[in-house]
Amino acid sequence: MKLTFIGGGVMGEAIIGALLNKGIVQAADIAVCDIAARRRRHLERTYRIKAVDSSAAAITGSDIVVLAMKPQDFPAAAKGMHSRLKASQTVLSIMAGISTTTIRDRLGHEAIVRAMPNTPAQIGEGMTVWTATEAVSPQRRRSVQEVLGALGQEIYVEDEKYINMATAISGSGPAFIFLVMEALIDAAVHIGMRRDMATPIVIQTLLGSARYAQASGKHPADLRNMVTSPGGTTAEGLLALEQAGIRAAFAEAIMAAYEKAKQLGG
Ligand SMILES: NC(=O)c1ccc[n+]([C@@H]2O[C@H](COP(=O)([O-])OP(=O)(O)OC[C@H]3O[C@@H](n4cnc5c(N)ncnc54)[C@H](OP(=O)(O)O)[C@@H]3O)[C@@H](O)[C@H]2O)c1
CATH class of the missing domain: 3.40.50.720 (NAD(P)-binding Rossmann-like Domain)
Structure with missing residues (x-):
């Protein structure tokens, strides 16, 4: 070839x-x-x-x-x-x-x-x-x-329409994940952790979570519920994320990238 x-x-x-x-x-x-x-x-x-x-x-x-x-x-x-x-x-x-x-x-x-x-x-x-x-x-x-x-x-x-959808999800996706990575590292620094300590901790947390989701085959919501004990720290953090509109923010990001991909293709 x-x-x-x-x-x-x-x-x-x-x-x-x-x-x-x-x-x-x-x-x-x-x-x-x-x-x-x-x-x-x-x-x-x-x-x-x-x-x-x-x-x-x-x-x-x-x-x-x-x-x-x-x-x-x-x-x-x-x-x-x-x-x-x-x-x-x-x-x-x-x-x-x-x-x-x-x-x-x-x-x-x-x-x-x-x-x-x-x-x-x-x-x-x-x-x-x-x-x-x-x-x-x-x-x-x-x-x-x-x-x-x-x-x-x-x-x-x-169907070619899925290529524009993939452009928004997997093509632009790494940039969205890098933003999440950066935000988590900055947040760790904000509560007092050194950046050089926070960086590998955050990266391995993302990597481990992705590999765990892939290996277990479980729905992400099930995996999330497994670490959310009643009245615990994770529940508190998740509430703050929901109040900040994290799901809507990701939906908006994907839809905006998808529209742009369609526009570029004429
Ligand atoms: N990076 C990503 O995440 C990603 C993901 C999926 C798809 N893509 C697609 O992959 C493509 C390449 O992206 P890239 O990041 O690799 O870009 P890149 O690093 O800018 O590479 C493009 C190369 O092509 C050369 N070039 C420009 N016009 C040419 C011509 N007429 N004939 C021969 N060579 C020419 C450029 O030279 P000059 O620098 O001198 O212009 C440059 O070296 C893009 O279409 C992008 O949409 C990228």
């Missing part, structure tokens, strides 16, 4: 690193096109892959062409690729917001996978939600699944 990355930034590099680490492809089978010379040098030196500045040259002979530039750079990048892709090649876009219809129109190409990864993909703990157009063969879908699986967990969805 030969892959070309158009855009070798943070996410492109995360995928390249994961694929090589897991031995899914060899360095000789990866090419990257990036307009930044500094990025090309970095990727060539770090991963021993071919890095070029012309997308037309990079996509020749590739099975999967990964679109990993920022959405706003896509129109310019698409000009260099329009009508140059063969029907047997698959375009795999990780760009936020840009629909498969827009990608098809801009590239003049039918076989498109649209995926929404997230930043924990950089350590193989990502959550990727993806969909594919009818022109993507079952065999190529399996290859794409293998590529995305290198980043962590992946879920295929039939």
Whole structure:
């Protein structure tokens, strides 16, 4: 399987690193096109892959062409690729917001996978939600699944509308969780704990809670009730969170991010 990355930034590099680490492809089978010379040098030196500045040259002979530039750079990048892709090649876009219809129109190409990864993909703990157009063969879908699986967990969805929803939940989600993390650390400092002590305590509490929820398979409310003794400290804290409208705040955040994702996609 030969892959070309158009855009070798943070996410492109995360995928390249994961694929090589897991031995899914060899360095000789990866090419990257990036307009930044500094990025090309970095990727060539770090991963021993071919890095070029012309997308037309990079996509020749590739099975999967990964679109990993920022959405706003896509129109310019698409000009260099329009009508140059063969029907047997698959375009795999990780760009936020840009629909498969827009990608098809801009590239003049039918076989498109649209995926929404997230930043924990950089350590193989990502959550990727993806969909594919009818022109993507079952065999190529399996290859794409293998590529995305290198980043962590992946879920295929039939309907593209779920990609915009996933953009709000798993794509933006890490930023929401980092905000919660920061708020808990600041609160610990506020009641008198040192920041260097509070940080690992908070991170492990979040990590342990997520792993426990995953391993137990129990409803989050059940897990919460198990640590809420009558008249206890947790009950007191939970009441304060409810009074501050925490559920509504998260609902608003997800709905706002979802609306933005739909808007970006036109
Ligand atoms: N980061 C996330 O959490 C996340 C999650 C899911 C999806 N995504 C999506 O992943 C994509 C990449 O994000 P990122 O954070 O990796 O961005 P990034 O670090 O800015 O990487 C994009 C790279 O592409 C290069 N580039 C721009 N235009 C190009 C062109 N025409 N041809 C070749 N290379 C070009 C950029 O060069 P210059 O710097 O010189 O412009 C940059 O090195 C975005 O579409 C984003 O929506 C990101």
